[in-house]
Amino acid sequence: MKVLIVSDSHGLTKDLIELKKKYRTEVETMIHCGDSELDAHSEAMSSYIAVRGNCDFDSNYANEQLVSIKSNGLAFYVTHGHLYNVKMSLMNLRYRAEEVGANVVCFGHSHIAGAELIDNMLFINPGSIILPRLRKEKTYAILEVDEAKNCVVRFFSIDGKEIPQLMVECKIG
Template identity: 70%
Template structure:
């Protein structure tokens, strides 16, 4: 299974369309972790599982989603409600509470992934305003049938950023 994960696009439209066109036939799901600053009905977000960020004003976005993809529970949230700029502890508690094995979030604009207590946390960074690096980033999660996961990060032009790659086993 492959999943495209994007966050914090802050009004970008062409870039979202470009990512959709680039990966539509390669991925099983597309996730946007909030702060799109677009309407939920926008063409750019069609096909994405989307949540509401602190800069999203369309009330029809859910604040979070728990979805099963290939029999794995994914928890999707923006992160601002869990204080992710300071700690992942609150988000970890929420993930445990809902039984998530994978958590996709944004808000900090800092790309990264880590396994905490058997739960994989993925922040794809921002395709508009990255922090802690110059590249505007998104990620692709690949999981095989044995629950081996690889999270790869890419710059907006589709080039892999090898130093950010994370491999682990989903618990």
């Protein structure tokens, strides 16, 4: 099973549409972690499970979503991160993820790409496809999970080139 994860696109439409076209037959789910700054019903946001970021003003976005992906039984908690102060610490986000029973936590806000396993929960920030921080590449992530819940998170620049030094491998459960 594969999941495409993007965040902090801040008004981009062309790149979101291109990512959907590129991965529509490769991934089971597409997630946008907020700050799209687009209408929830726009063409660019269709097909994405999306949440509201601090720069989103469409009230059709929820602040958080808990999504169960049936092919592997994992619970994905999706939020932007600003309500949990993720620029300072992941502790508040970890507590919320534990409350809702999440296995995978997808968030954005900091524009810093990375993934890590904390207390048997996989945290993924795909970075930003327009305004990256701490690196020059504009990034998104692809999570691959097998039946045994072995996970590989790969990060790509917006032009589709993998960034190997960001890759994270782990097992959930």
